[in-house]
Amino acid sequence: MSGNIENHLKHGNNAIAWLVVTAGLLLLPLALGQGYYLSAMNFIALYSMVAIGVCLLTGYGGQLALSHGAFFAIGAYCSSILSLRAGLPPWISVIASQGFAALVAWGIGAVVLRLKGHYLAIASLAFAMIVEKLSMALADLTGGSPGLTGIPRLSLGGFAIDSDLRFYYVAWPAVMLLQFFALNLVSSRIGRALRCVKEGEEIARLFGVDVRAFKVKLFILSSVYGSLAGSLYAHYVTFVSPSVASIMFAIEILLVLALGGYTMLWGAIVGVAGINLLNEYLSVFVQYKRMIYGLALIVIVLVFPNGLFKGVADRIDSLVGILRTKGKSHAEPDARQ
Amino acid sequence: MLSLTRVSKHFSGLAALSEVSFTMREGSIKGLIGPNGAGKTTLFNTITGVYRPTSGSIALSGRDITGLNEEVIACLGVSRTFQQAKVFYSLTALENVLVGRHYRSRSGFMACGFGLHSSRREEREMREKAMHYLAFMGLAKRWDRVAHELPIGEQRWLEVARALATEPRLLLLDEPTAGLNERETEDFKKIVFGIRDSGVTILVIEHHMKFIMEVCDEIAVLNFGVKIAEGRPDEIQHSPEVIAAYLGAEEDDD
Numbered sequence: 333m334s335g336n337i338e339n340h341l342k343h344g345n346n347a348i349a350w351l352v353v354t355a356g357l358l359l360l361p362l363a364l365g366q367g368y369y370l371s372a373m374n375f376i377a378l379y380s381m382v383a384i385g386v387c388l389l390t391g392y393g394g395q396l397a398l399s400h401g402a403f404f405a406i407g408a409y410c411s412s413i414l415s416l417r418a419g420l421p422p423w424i425s426v427i428a429s430q431g432f433a434a435l436v437a438w439g440i441g442a443v444v445l446r447l448k449g450h451y452l453a454i455a456s457l458a459f460a461m462i463v464e465k466l467s468m469a470l471a472d473l474t475g476g477s478p479g480l481t482g483i484p485r486l487s488l489g490g491f492a493i494d495s496d497l498r499f500y501y502v503a504w505p506a507v508m509l510l511q512f513f514a515l516n517l518v519s520s521r522i523g524r525a526l527r528c529v530k531e532g533e534e535i536a537r538l539f540g541v542d543v544r545a546f547k548v549k550l551f552i553l554s555s556v557y558g559s560l561a562g563s564l565y566a567h568y569v570t571f572v573s574p575s576v577a578s579i580m581f582a583i584e585i586l587l588v589l590a591l592g593g594y595t596m597l598w599g600a601i602v603g604v605a606g607i608n609l610l611n612e613y614l615s616v617f618v619q620y621k622r623m624i625y626g627l628a629l630i631v632i633v634l635v636f637p638n639g640l641f642k643g644v645a646d647r648i649d650s651l652v653g654i655l656r657t658k659g660k661s662h663a664e665p666d667a668r669q
Numbered sequence: 670m671l672s673l674t675r676v677s678k679h680f681s682g683l684a685a686l687s688e689v690s691f692t693m694r695e696g697s698i699k700g701l702i703g704p705n706g707a708g709k710t711t712l713f714n715t716i717t718g719v720y721r722p723t724s725g726s727i728a729l730s731g732r733d734i735t736g737l738n739e740e741v742i743a744c745l746g747v748s749r750t751f752q753q754a755k756v757f758y759s760l761t762a763l764e765n766v767l768v769g770r771h772y773r774s775r776s777g778f779m780a781c782g783f784g785l786h787s788s789r790r791e792e793r794e795m796r797e798k799a800m801h802y803l804a805f806m807g808l809a810k811r812w813d814r815v816a817h818e819l820p821i822g823e824q825r826w827l828e829v830a831r832a833l834a835t836e837p838r839l840l841l842l843d844e845p846t847a848g849l850n851e852r853e854t855e856d857f858k859k860i861v862f863g864i865r866d867s868g869v870t871i872l873v874i875e876h877h878m879k880f881i882m883e884v885c886d887e888i889a890v891l892n893f894g895v896k897i898a899e900g901r902p903d904e905i906q907h908s909p910e911v912i913a914a915y916l917g918a919e920e921d922d923d
Contacts, residue, residue, distance in 0.1 A: 513782040520781035520788060521774050521795065524764055531757050538717060539835065540743040540772025549778055 346515045349598070354508045361497055370496040372612075374568065376604050377503035378561045383588045383600035384507075384514050385557025390586075391594035392518055393550050394530025395445065397456035401581025402463035403555040406433050407562025408572045412483045413473055415567070422486045426563040433559030434552050441551035445544070460579045467574040479573025486567045499568050506564065507601070510557055514597050526550065580622075587625055590632045593639030602641060670695040670870050671716070671839055676725035678708075678715050678894075685711040686894045688725065693839075698861065698871045700881040700902075703891035709874045710752060712891070713841050716872075717749055718742040729839065744772045746838035750845060752874075754824040758817035762808055762827055765816055766799040769834030799834055806830040806860070821848060833864065840864065842873040846880050854880055882906065890914075 361370065382400050389395050410432050414425030444455040467474050474480065486493040486502065493499050517523050525546060528536040533543050566572050584607065591606050592599025614621050636643025672692040678685045686708045693699050701709050714720045716727060718739035726735040734742055748769070756765050774795055776788035803809050806826040811819060816827060825845065832840055842861075846854045854877065861884055865871055875881045881888060882902040890898040890905060892914045898905060905911055 516784040517782045522781045528757055528768055535755050537739045538743050539768050540740050542740050
């Protein structure tokens with residue numbers, strides 16, 4: 333019996349998928365060489381970090397917060413300011429920024445996570461708006477609306493991360509580490525508790541889950557995923573302006589999850605890549621981009637409430653199931669993972 | 670083991686419970702009966718910390734637990750099932766029972782996220798324990814089924830397995846035999862005795878008179894939030910107050 337369970341342990345499947353994807357990503361530049369796609373991949377890496385964080389908080393934990401753009405901005409500005417104004421080496425300012433972002437997330441989370449559903453969404457959006465305003469208002473620190481330029485690039489042990497290729501080998505390993513952490517988390521007791529909090533806080537409490545503390549920890553974790561992406565972004569593009577604090581950011585990440593599936597960590601990365609691709613093709617229609625996004629979001633939410641890729645995957649699954657059992661009535665396929 | 674002293678619970682002036690007192694011996698089975706709306710489930714919610722009593726006090730093994738949060742009371746060894754099975758519908762049967770192991774396990778965000786050896790070992794142990802409780806409730810073969818796919822009866826068993834997985838000292842069962850047929854009720858009786866014999870004290874709400882009379886060592890009767898009688902099953906059956914207030918006031922469910 334226990335052998336049977338081991339076979340079904342999601343750990344096993346996850347580990348193999350993770351190894352294959354990681355190996356593939358590390359080999360990609362060797363296969364394709366240098367080129368424009370590298371910088372596209374680097375941005376996909378950065379936004380994937382944010383998306384994985386949101387997937388944990390919103391997809392698994394059921395907490396719809398719209399503050400991820402704000403934490404991306406906090407990470408970006410904090411690391412830039414520490415490097416430019418305090419003269420810290422970039423990698424130290426990146427680490428210090430995560431500490432700062434975690435503190436902010438703790439303070440904000442402890443307050444806004446008392447709210448649920450739409451109220452949480454609105455409160456966290458208000459926080460994001462405050463951050464957006466602050467990025468302009470604190471001009472002495474943030475450079476005001478022109479922003480900060482000349483942010484030093486990362487360098488690790490004297491090795492300067494000064495090309496798209498080098499940054500690729502910083503960003504993607506970081507993404508895969510964060511993904512590794514997230515995959516482990518969701519298949520552990522913590523992940524189960526997350527799903528319980530999403531499904532019914534009251535019952536989760538009766539099984540000893542300290543829901544309030546739990547949600548705050550999750551929020552901090554998820555926000556640091558965003559702020560780390562922001563910090564790396566700043567040292568990659570060497571320039572930050574209030575546009576990184578745009579509240580549209582959170583909406584776009586939600587679209588990513590709608591594409592990838594709310595409870596699919598791999599879907600988060602696929603979703604980011606999908607949006608990126610879409611951006612390329614839609615660049616001709618720049619002025620309609622948001623309208624197209626909005627429409628796409630509505631259609632996806634209506635037709636595939638569990639996310640586009642997941643919805644399609646489930647349909648294929650149930651089709652295969654129908655073909656297999658031929659004629660036998662068949663229940664909905666398992667909607668998990 | 671459990672003692673309630675003059676516990677009252679008012680909802681905006683309406684007394685759902687008025688000065689209810691009783692005690693339970695370690696390892697005993699107590700029945701809680703009374704007409705619908707008598708306050709039985711309210712009493713469960715008050716013991717488990719979902720409601721804070723308006724007045725009175727509740728003690729578990731001599732420790733005052735009045736007004737503690739439900740997660741704290743859960744960790745002190747109180748577990749329950751619900752009138753309508755409240756399993757986690759999107760989780761598998763095994764995962765539901767694993768939730769019962771939650772506070773019996775330690776690994777935090779970091780240990781779980783990094784997949785540390787300690788957290789993996791703990792997870793394996795949890796799974797073994799959880800499988801044991803699934804098997805105890807006859808659900809071993811259903812372990813990988815998502816809970817919403819299970820028939821209602823099995824969701825009920827799953828709830829009991831989840832509650833047992835917490836290794837409770839006090840187990841509260843809210844109408845566990847509702848919807849069960851004669852045979853299943855007989856089977857469940859054996860399960861209840863099995864749970865009691867493993868050292869768990871049980872408080873059970875039930876409308877099924879035959880079941881309650883055969884299973885319980887003692888019975889308390891509630892009517893309009895007031896305890897109107899308490900005693901051995903044979904005493905309760907012959908108590909004139911109970912017959913008048915409860916049995917006489919309403920047709921027997923069975």
